[in-house]
Amino acid sequence: MVHAPPARRARPLNAPPAWLKPAVHALAAMPLIWLIIGWVDLLWLNPASLSLSAEPVAYTHNGLGLMALRTLVAALAVTPVYKLTGWAPIMSLRRMLGLWAFAYAALHLGFYLLMELDFSLVQLWKDAMKRNFILFGMLGFLALLPLALTSTRSAIRRLGGRNWQRLHRLAYLAGIAAVIHFILRVKGFQVEPWVYLGLLMALFALRFMPNRKRASRASRQPA
């Protein structure tokens, strides 16, 4: 069987459809906007509002954490989806989804520092040393931090493609740490965090799929 090289069918990487990025930005921002509207409502308009549940602090905290995990899983799904479908424009979403994951993780941590620790980093350190649940959460955040800092084109140039790629495998570490953080958080046996672990494992397995470009080059060689 002869495959046409996919690179020729796909649109160039730098020209995704104009609607794609704004649509995904809007989707990723929606839960944050909902939280902001909820807090404005609660603090200034209607103190009895239940739009963020009866425990708005826990609701916000859980919401931000869950969105960090969801956007991170989405970012990690980009390359495997491209490999499976060959739809190149999706690659333009990887960086922005990763940055959304970092943004939600930073808000999650910031909200924790504000509401539980009065911004005491000493307390945070003590917390992390005492409780595995906090330790894994911090590990996840610290794994995302260098990725966010090296997300620019110039950073990729400075590091060199190979090194940059190696560094950015930390995203998997962040994902695993975040899921363990989630599993350690819930009471009793709950399926939800395990679903995320399953998704991460599946995405990791897909990494070992042959690279499309190389596979197609190989298929053109005579048998």
Place this chain on the structure above:
Amino acid sequence: MPYHSRPDWQLPEREATPVEIYASRRTFVASLATAGLLPSAAIASTDPAKLTPLKARRTIATSEEPTALSAVASYNNFYEFGLGKDDPARNAHSLKPSPWTLKVGGLVKKPLTIDVDQWIAKAPLEERILRLRCVEGWSMVIPWVGFPMSALIKAVEPLGSAKYVRFTTLADSGQMPGIRFPALDWPYREGLRMDEAMNPLTTLAVGLYGRRLPNQNGAPLRLVVPWKYGFKSIKSIVAVDFVERQPLTSWNQSQPSEYGFFSNVNPDVDHPRWSQATERRIGEFRRRKTLPFNGYGEQVASLYKGMDLQKFF
């Protein structure tokens, strides 16, 4: 001559209504509803405003502001109806708390089968405003309606060998969608030592905020043990048994290192995964200090004299 007066809510075994008649009674009520004859107050609902009002005499009060009814009826842990805090209010409409039979037995002289509706209609009800502290680190102040657990204990006359009381929640997957999922080993079970159960603070609640219990709060009958973490206050009870040995309780069974049998509120004994030193009162944004025995030390600390509370957490 010893004379044991039968409390007026006690239903003799011979009068316990067979299931078929219960079922037809429900059909009868439904026919009333279609005919527009049903009064607006309901015995079962997830909407607290629709529930039957109860007359009660206030016996325990506090200077603290009670938590808003809307929060009490919308923020619940009742895993039989789902794991999310808002799941019980959304899903518990399928619970049928009337008619409801409570069986009280085990090591007692006079086992009882109680029709809970009749009991609620006849029992002298008290309003007791009590703090509830969840093991997860949040708390509420709730005006319960009910009666002291000790009244029930005295009525069944436990044998000398009865050292503990075991409580069991309904486990009916038809009424409780969460049962299909093994979050815990169903049915949900809880237990108290006899002296804990006899303590005047230990309450059997049948209502809150002056009306019958909303389904999501454990209708029609639940336990309230205000100095212990909330999960000890078992909901929708179908059986109370007096036993000789410490009973196996659901959370203790699922994770013994995290949830002890006693589970007294104790700021000095952390949950292995989070601190118990502070709590967030629902309706407030900042955390406040958690008090030993949830502030009821004066009434209950003597129950645990000489016990190492770090060990028996």
